[in-house]
Amino acid sequence: MTVTIWVDGWQMQCCGESFGPGDLVSWSLVEATPEDHADFLGDERAGAIDFREEHHGPEEHPPPSRLRVLTVTEVHCRYELPAGSTSNRYCPVPGSAELVPVEGAADGWAKARPDVDFVSYLVTAERCR
Template identity: 35%
Template sequence: MVLRRALYESWQMECCGRTFSVGDEVTWQVMPMESDDMRTWGWDEEEYAGLLRVEHHSDGWPTATGRVRAIHLVHQEYAETAPGSRSFTPVPGRRTLEPVDSCPKWFGCGEPADGPGPRRRRNTDGVLVTLDVTDLPEAVPGRGHRRQPSVTSAMPAAPPREPRDRRRGRRGQ
């Protein structure tokens, strides 16, 4: 068995996910977190090398089966891009991980706080899950980016994806 981390984004859980707890066995369709997405999310590519992303909306990705060993809520602070724009962007270095026993079905978007400078809010963007993997075909490379250490060309390639807006599907925007 191998420990792997997977990001389960809030919109994926709210749309099509089933809640789970530490100790549960889960099977998810997963894809590798690509370099551009790692930078967008602010994940350190060395510390989080091999990070997977749970995917419910694309076909062709392998499934991972494993026992949940840890769950952390991913909280991110956002700043308004321009006064009154109602558009927010992640604030670098302002992400925290909160250990929990169970994954919630619904996640919160914080209310913008007024004060000097751009308005800010704190959202819960999903969960970072540590899995003790019992079954994981090698990950599929994505869109021609640097291959993760566990990549093989034996898996079928998924169709190309359009660039994502992480905020898509969020309530309250």
């Protein structure tokens, strides 16, 4: 069974282990909802994400799942202050996502791209027994 997983860049930068296509990984997976990622990817693409990898969140972590990584894609997007905002909280700009396939290892440090910031990885993987 193939699944699509959101892996936050900041979690990888903090204490993640690099991975790439063909690697076996053991990750705690939490079900994703489209609302979790729609600001970055839009509703349709966000709806295709099954799980998010989690090792920092407040919720109880499920037992790790063994997976074989099939593909890895970087997610980059632009941030700006929303029009009329009275706070200084920058938000993702809808429709600004750029997806970049990863050939080698994903280590949390993506090559800088003009006008967008690295956010996460989208990983397709298959469950292993």
